[in-house]
Amino acid sequence: GWEAFGDGGRFRGGRAARGGGVEFDGTGFSDFFEQFFGRQGTGGFQFDAEEMSERGRDVEADIAVTLEEALKGSVRSVSMRRPVECNQCKGSGSAGRRPCPTCGGSGHIMRSETHQVKIPAGVTEGLRLRVSGKGEAGTGGGRPGDLLLTLRLAGHPDFRVQDTDLFYDLDLAPWEAVLGANVRVPTLEGEVNIKIPPGTQAGARLRVRGRGLGKEGARGDLFVITRIQVPTQVGESDRALWERLAQNSRFKPREG
Ligand SMILES: [Zn+2]
Structure with missing residues (x-):
C-alpha cells in the first residue's frame, strides 16, 4: 500500500x-x-x-x-x-x-x-x-x-507512491469546492497551478500528467486527491454568512 x-x-x-x-x-x-x-x-x-x-x-x-x-x-x-x-x-x-x-x-x-x-x-x-x-x-x-x-x-512528507504515480492530498475550503478555484500544488520539481472545477467533491482525483516518478524514460502522473475542510470554530461575521447561506440555499444534500 x-x-x-x-x-x-x-x-x-x-x-x-x-x-x-x-x-x-x-x-x-x-x-x-x-x-x-x-x-x-x-x-x-x-x-x-x-x-x-x-x-x-x-x-x-x-x-x-x-x-x-x-x-x-x-x-x-x-x-x-x-x-x-x-x-x-x-x-x-x-x-x-x-x-x-x-x-x-x-x-x-x-x-x-x-x-x-x-x-x-x-x-x-x-x-x-x-x-x-x-x-x-x-x-x-x-x-x-x-x-x-x-x-x-524513503517516505515523503507530501507524497504517497504507487509504482511511478504520486498522490497528494489537497485541502479545499467549501466555497472553493463549490465555485471552483485555481490552487498551487507541490510537485517534485516545484509548484504547479491546477484548476479545481466547480462542484468538486471530496475524494476527487485530479491528474497532473507526467509529474510522477520516472521509469524507463517515461514519467508517472501526480494525482491530487481533494479533501474539503470545514472550520471547527467560526467568528461572528463568518457565522452570519453561514447562517444566511443556510437560510437561503436550495441545496438539499439528502434529497434526490
Ligand atoms: Zn593479527
Missing part, C-alpha cells in the same frame, strides 16, 4: 546480518556503523589452471533514496566496514606463542572503505544496483565479489 514506506521519512533497521561482519554507513538506514549490518550473498568457485581459487562473496544491502533522488539521480557515499585478514599475523591470530597484538588474536581487523555510488535518474522501488568488485575479497587469486544495493524509496 501507499503507507508502506511512510516511516517518518526513514527506514528502520533493515534486515538481520547473515554471515555477518560487514557494516554500512550512508545507506540511509543508520546513523552509525553499529546499527546496520549488511547481508552477505553467495560467492562461487572458479578454476584456475593449477589450483582452485574462490571468488569473493557478494555483499548486499538496502539503500534508502528520496523521491527527488529517484527522479533526478544522485551520487551517494556509502561506507562499508568489514573484516579483512590481519597483516601482522597473516590471519593466524598468533605472534609466536602469544595472541597477535594487532588483531588481539582474532586473525582479522576491520577495514573501512567509502564508495561513491551513482543512483541513476528515473529509478523506482526495488531496483538493484551492482557495484562491481566492491564485495568481499577473493581467495587464491579469485576475483572480489560485488556490492549489491537494493533501492528503497
